Amino acid sequence: MSSGFFKFFYILIFFLIFLVIFISCFFGPVILEDYEEFYSSIDLSVEYVWPAPGYTTITSPFGYRDLPTAGATSYHSGLDIGAPEGSKLIATCDGEITFTGFLGGGGYTITLSVENMRITYCHVSPTYIVKEGDKIKKGQVIGFVGPKNVYGVPGNQYFDENGNPTNGATTGPHLHFGVRVDGKYINPLLLFQ
Protein backbone atom coordinates (compact mmCIF):
# COMPACT_ATOMS: atom_id res chain seq x y z
CA MET A 1 0.00 0.00 0.00
CA SER A 2 1.31 3.43 -0.88
CA SER A 3 0.92 6.41 1.42
CA GLY A 4 -1.00 8.06 -1.42
CA PHE A 5 -3.71 5.49 -1.00
CA PHE A 6 -4.03 6.17 2.75
CA LYS A 7 -4.10 9.91 2.14
CA PHE A 8 -6.95 9.39 -0.30
CA PHE A 9 -8.70 7.13 2.21
CA TYR A 10 -8.49 9.73 5.02
CA ILE A 11 -9.73 12.48 2.74
CA LEU A 12 -12.67 10.29 1.78
CA ILE A 13 -13.54 9.61 5.45
CA PHE A 14 -13.34 13.31 6.33
CA PHE A 15 -15.48 14.14 3.33
CA LEU A 16 -18.15 11.61 4.37
CA ILE A 17 -18.21 12.93 7.96
CA PHE A 18 -18.53 16.47 6.63
CA LEU A 19 -21.37 15.36 4.34
CA VAL A 20 -23.32 13.76 7.19
CA ILE A 21 -22.93 16.85 9.39
CA PHE A 22 -23.88 19.12 6.50
CA ILE A 23 -27.03 17.15 5.67
CA SER A 24 -28.18 16.90 9.30
CA CYS A 25 -27.63 20.64 9.86
CA PHE A 26 -29.87 21.52 6.96
CA PHE A 27 -32.55 18.85 7.03
CA GLY A 28 -32.48 17.54 10.61
CA PRO A 29 -33.89 20.67 12.28
CA VAL A 30 -36.61 21.06 9.65
CA ILE A 31 -37.88 17.55 10.22
CA LEU A 32 -37.50 17.68 14.01
CA GLU A 33 -39.16 21.09 14.31
CA ASP A 34 -42.21 19.89 12.38
CA TYR A 35 -42.67 16.92 14.65
CA GLU A 36 -41.87 18.70 17.90
CA GLU A 37 -44.12 21.60 17.11
CA PHE A 38 -46.88 19.28 16.01
CA TYR A 39 -46.77 17.02 19.02
CA SER A 40 -46.52 19.87 21.51
CA SER A 41 -49.25 21.98 19.90
CA ILE A 42 -51.96 19.72 18.55
CA ASP A 43 -54.76 18.13 20.48
CA LEU A 44 -54.07 14.48 19.67
CA SER A 45 -57.18 13.33 21.56
CA VAL A 46 -59.19 14.65 18.59
CA GLU A 47 -59.86 12.09 15.89
CA TYR A 48 -59.48 14.07 12.67
CA VAL A 49 -61.53 12.99 9.66
CA TRP A 50 -60.33 12.85 6.05
CA PRO A 51 -61.40 16.05 4.21
CA ALA A 52 -62.47 14.43 0.91
CA PRO A 53 -64.69 11.41 1.68
CA GLY A 54 -64.19 8.57 -0.79
CA TYR A 55 -61.03 10.06 -2.32
CA THR A 56 -57.77 8.95 -0.80
CA THR A 57 -55.32 9.20 -3.71
CA ILE A 58 -52.56 11.67 -2.92
CA THR A 59 -51.53 13.10 -6.28
CA SER A 60 -48.80 15.27 -4.75
CA PRO A 61 -47.39 14.84 -1.24
CA PHE A 62 -46.28 17.46 1.28
CA GLY A 63 -42.71 18.72 0.95
CA TYR A 64 -40.25 19.41 -1.83
CA ARG A 65 -41.28 18.53 -5.37
CA ASP A 66 -40.87 19.40 -9.05
CA LEU A 67 -43.06 22.10 -10.48
CA PRO A 68 -46.20 20.63 -12.11
CA THR A 69 -47.36 24.05 -13.29
CA ALA A 70 -45.82 27.50 -13.57
CA GLY A 71 -46.29 29.45 -10.36
CA ALA A 72 -46.58 26.43 -8.07
CA THR A 73 -43.92 26.47 -5.37
CA SER A 74 -41.16 23.88 -5.23
CA TYR A 75 -41.95 23.46 -1.55
CA HIS A 76 -45.45 21.97 -1.51
CA SER A 77 -47.14 23.28 1.62
CA GLY A 78 -49.99 20.76 1.63
CA LEU A 79 -51.38 17.54 0.23
CA ASP A 80 -53.04 17.27 -3.16
CA ILE A 81 -55.93 14.82 -3.09
CA GLY A 82 -57.33 13.73 -6.44
CA ALA A 83 -61.12 14.21 -6.61
CA PRO A 84 -63.48 15.29 -9.40
CA GLU A 85 -65.19 18.65 -9.53
CA GLY A 86 -68.20 18.77 -7.22
CA SER A 87 -66.84 16.23 -4.70
CA LYS A 88 -67.91 16.99 -1.12
CA LEU A 89 -65.36 18.50 1.25
CA ILE A 90 -65.92 18.04 4.97
CA ALA A 91 -64.57 19.67 8.11
CA THR A 92 -61.68 17.60 9.44
CA CYS A 93 -62.50 18.73 13.00
CA ASP A 94 -64.75 21.20 14.86
CA GLY A 95 -63.81 24.80 14.14
CA GLU A 96 -64.76 28.16 12.73
CA ILE A 97 -64.62 29.44 9.16
CA THR A 98 -62.10 32.30 9.16
CA PHE A 99 -61.66 32.87 5.43
CA THR A 100 -63.54 32.32 2.18
CA GLY A 101 -62.33 33.87 -1.06
CA PHE A 102 -59.81 33.77 -3.90
CA LEU A 103 -56.26 33.47 -2.61
CA GLY A 104 -53.63 33.68 -5.39
CA GLY A 105 -52.11 30.27 -6.15
CA GLY A 106 -54.68 28.57 -3.90
CA GLY A 107 -57.55 29.81 -6.04
CA TYR A 108 -60.91 29.73 -4.29
CA THR A 109 -60.10 28.79 -0.71
CA ILE A 110 -61.83 27.94 2.58
CA THR A 111 -59.99 28.26 5.90
CA LEU A 112 -61.22 26.38 8.97
CA SER A 113 -59.59 27.44 12.22
CA VAL A 114 -59.37 25.89 15.64
CA GLU A 115 -57.13 27.31 18.36
CA ASN A 116 -53.59 27.55 16.90
CA MET A 117 -54.44 25.50 13.80
CA ARG A 118 -55.44 26.84 10.36
CA ILE A 119 -56.76 24.26 7.90
CA THR A 120 -57.00 25.38 4.29
CA TYR A 121 -58.99 23.84 1.45
CA CYS A 122 -57.78 25.23 -1.90
CA HIS A 123 -59.07 25.11 -5.51
CA VAL A 124 -62.62 24.76 -4.16
CA SER A 125 -65.90 25.68 -5.83
CA PRO A 126 -66.67 29.42 -5.81
CA THR A 127 -70.24 28.49 -4.81
CA TYR A 128 -69.69 28.79 -1.08
CA ILE A 129 -72.05 27.15 1.40
CA VAL A 130 -70.22 28.55 4.46
CA LYS A 131 -69.16 32.07 5.38
CA GLU A 132 -66.61 33.64 7.71
CA GLY A 133 -67.68 33.29 11.33
CA ASP A 134 -69.67 30.07 10.84
CA LYS A 135 -69.16 27.53 13.62
CA ILE A 136 -68.55 24.13 12.05
CA LYS A 137 -68.90 20.59 13.36
CA LYS A 138 -66.48 17.82 12.43
CA GLY A 139 -67.72 15.96 9.33
CA GLN A 140 -69.96 18.81 8.19
CA VAL A 141 -69.90 19.51 4.43
CA ILE A 142 -68.24 22.92 4.00
CA GLY A 143 -67.72 23.06 0.24
CA PHE A 144 -66.96 21.23 -2.99
CA VAL A 145 -63.97 20.58 -5.22
CA GLY A 146 -63.89 23.42 -7.74
CA PRO A 147 -63.47 23.52 -11.50
CA LYS A 148 -60.09 23.84 -13.23
CA ASN A 149 -61.07 27.12 -14.89
CA VAL A 150 -62.66 30.16 -13.26
CA TYR A 151 -63.57 33.39 -15.01
CA GLY A 152 -63.95 36.99 -13.95
CA VAL A 153 -61.59 36.95 -10.95
CA PRO A 154 -59.88 40.37 -10.77
CA GLY A 155 -56.08 40.04 -10.61
CA ASN A 156 -55.97 36.26 -11.20
CA GLN A 157 -52.46 35.51 -12.52
CA TYR A 158 -52.95 31.82 -13.27
CA PHE A 159 -53.74 30.46 -16.73
CA ASP A 160 -53.68 27.05 -18.41
CA GLU A 161 -51.86 26.11 -21.63
CA ASN A 162 -54.78 27.45 -23.67
CA GLY A 163 -54.65 30.84 -21.96
CA ASN A 164 -57.83 30.28 -19.91
CA PRO A 165 -57.76 31.52 -16.30
CA THR A 166 -57.43 28.74 -13.70
CA ASN A 167 -58.62 28.26 -10.12
CA GLY A 168 -55.19 29.16 -8.72
CA ALA A 169 -52.04 27.20 -9.62
CA THR A 170 -53.74 23.99 -10.70
CA THR A 171 -53.67 21.60 -13.65
CA GLY A 172 -57.11 20.11 -12.93
CA PRO A 173 -59.75 19.61 -10.23
CA HIS A 174 -58.31 18.39 -6.91
CA LEU A 175 -58.24 19.40 -3.26
CA HIS A 176 -55.11 21.08 -1.93
CA PHE A 177 -55.29 20.50 1.81
CA GLY A 178 -52.95 22.54 4.01
CA VAL A 179 -52.45 22.60 7.80
CA ARG A 180 -50.65 25.36 9.69
CA VAL A 181 -49.81 25.19 13.37
CA ASP A 182 -48.81 28.54 14.88
CA GLY A 183 -48.37 29.81 11.34
CA LYS A 184 -46.08 26.99 10.22
CA TYR A 185 -47.05 24.39 7.65
CA ILE A 186 -46.94 20.79 8.83
CA ASN A 187 -47.47 17.56 6.90
CA PRO A 188 -51.28 17.13 7.01
CA LEU A 189 -50.86 13.36 7.12
CA LEU A 190 -49.71 13.78 10.76
CA LEU A 191 -53.37 14.39 11.64
CA PHE A 192 -54.49 11.02 10.36
CA GLN A 193 -52.01 8.55 11.78
Ligand SMILES: [Zn+2]
Ligand atom coordinates in the same frame (compact mmCIF):
# COMPACT_ATOMS: atom_id res chain seq x y z
ZN1 LIG B 1 -51.23 21.49 -3.78
